[in-house]
Amino acid sequence: MKGINEEKNYCYKKETDYEFGEAVEKVKEKLVENNFKIMAEINAKEIFKQKLGKDFVDYVIISVCNAKYSYRILGEDKDLGVFLPCSFIIYREDNKTVVAVGEPKKLMEIAKNENALETAGEVEKIFREIINSL
Secondary structure (H helix, E strand, O other): OOOOOOEOOOEEEEEEOOOHHHHHHHHHHHHHHOOOEEEEEEEHHHHHHHHHOOOOOOEEEEEEEOHHHHHHHHHHOHHHHHHOOEEEEEEEEOOEEEEEEEOHHHHHHHHOOHHHHHHHHHHHHHHHHHHHOO
16 A cells, blocks of 8 residues: 555545444534435445355445535436446555545546536545545
8 A cells, every 4th residue: 555545546545543343423413414315325244254165354445425515416418427436445555444435537537528527526625635644
């Protein structure tokens, strides 16, 4: 891992000082505070153990949606729903807890729709603020 607030071309992430379970709860709290609904919480570690008998690091995917932003995106192009909901991930790596989120603007660039891109930018700003607050 390169370090704090590392940015890849498809996600924004940060190492936190929180333990894994605490980081999961903090992310969920911040999402709810920002009017995002938790659509699903997927524990990859448990699934891999149950289905494959394989061990994996602590790893949770939190799928989220905000009705206001989703309505605006889908109003532009119903097919943009393939990019919804957005996902946060929390995992352990090198004895650190990492929180990351996919970059909504990167996905909307594919659509070449300026209004959708603007909405995605608003969502991305909120997501970055959530991660930076950890």
